[in-house]
Amino acid sequence: MSAQILDGKATAKAIKAELKERVAALRAKGVVPGLGTVLVGDDPGSHSYVNGKHRDCAQVGIESIRRDLSATATQEEIEAAVAELNADPACTGYIVQLPLPKGRYENRVLGLIDPAKDADGLQPSNLGKLVLMEEAPLPCTPRGIVELLNRYDVPLKGAEVVVVGRGVTVGRPLGLLLTRRSENATVTLCHTGTRDLAEHTRHADIVVAGAGVPGLITKDMVKPGAAVLDVGVTRTDDGLAGDVALDVTEVAGYVSPNPGGVGPMTRAMLMVNVVEAAERRLG
Numbered sequence: 001m002s003a004q005i006l007d008g009k010a011t012a013k014a015i016k017a018e019l020k021e022r023v024a025a026l027r028a029k030g031v032v033p034g035l036g037t038v039l040v041g042d043d044p045g046s047h048s049y050v051n052g053k054h055r056d057c058a059q060v061g062i063e064s065i066r067r068d069l070s071a072t073a074t075q076e077e078i079e080a081a082v083a084e085l086n087a088d089p090a091c092t093g094y095i096v097q098l099p100l101p102k103g104r105y106e107n108r109v110l111g112l113i114d115p116a117k118d119a120d121g122l123q124p125s126n127l128g129k130l131v132l133m134e135e136a137p138l139p140c141t142p143r144g145i146v147e148l149l150n151r152y153d154v155p156l157k158g159a160e161v162v163v164v165g166r167g168v169t170v171g172r173p174l175g176l177l178l179t180r181r182s183e184n185a186t187v188t189l190c191h192t193g194t195r196d197l198a199e200h201t202r203h204a205d206i207v208v209a210g211a212g213v214p215g216l217i218t219k220d221m222v223k224p225g226a227a228v229l230d231v232g233v234t235r236t237d238d239g240l241a242g243d244v245a246l247d248v249t250e251v252a253g254y255v256s257p258n259p260g261g262v263g264p265m266t267r268a269m270l271m272v273n274v275v276e277a278a279e280r281r282l283g
């Protein structure tokens, strides 16, 4: 038996085709969506992700606005780029690519983003709304994970979900999303302080691994038929390595691979957030 692949690449493509029509409708009404990105430094991974986001924009019909700053950019220069995008009417939504180079205050920068232009759902008042269960732009990776599971009819209601990793972009907001009444999953949030990870994952219907530890989830840790989503990525000498060992497909019911899984879904949800923000302008 071999797991069904949760194909994020194909699903993202279908979502982008739907979005293209919504963008055309917006443009017909005089609203041109524009995504801004603030990228600081020369990390190859970050550059590759940001390039992918702008490629998606071109496919969907969203205008691209780039602010690429050097690795020596100061806190003040980063904050000035944010202020510029807040003021720029052509920019209807934007992101600050994380992580920023060492020594910069990420939380301060996120706090300066105009909440109405927050395409990542990481601005503190929008994250606060998620906690308070009010409507707000949702963080892209968690939203992409929920969307991918829904499109493959993997049931969430009542499901036992183990999330590995407590980061601000994935694990922590994913726990909040999955425990909303609309999803109604039971979530266990595991992290480096978890005493016996396998004990948790072995009972899970769904495992989301976003720890950034290559091969962390092995097949003996997975319940037969469970869904396993690989969200971790580590750059090794042999290329990119995910958190999930390849032979997990022998026991799992569904596997979301990395690459080709949640990454493209994250980008598709960014496009959705930009289109939704532009649609809100029409009222």
Ligand SMILES: Nc1nc(=O)c2c([nH]1)NC[C@@H]1CN(c3ccc(C(=O)N[C@@H](CCC(=O)O)C(=O)O)cc3)C=[N+]21
Pocket: 048, 049, 052, 095, 096, 097, 098, 099, 120, 140, 141, 169, 258, 259, 260, 261, 262, 263, 264, 266, 267
């Ligand atoms: N403010 C902010 N928002 C983010 O959404 C954000 C961020 N910072 N910092 C880093 C993480 C990581 N992330 C990815 C997006 C797409 C792929 C992606 O498309 N991956 C392709 C492969 C692309 C490649 O090979 O470079 C795939 O999985 O198939 C991966 C990772 C967004 N992040």
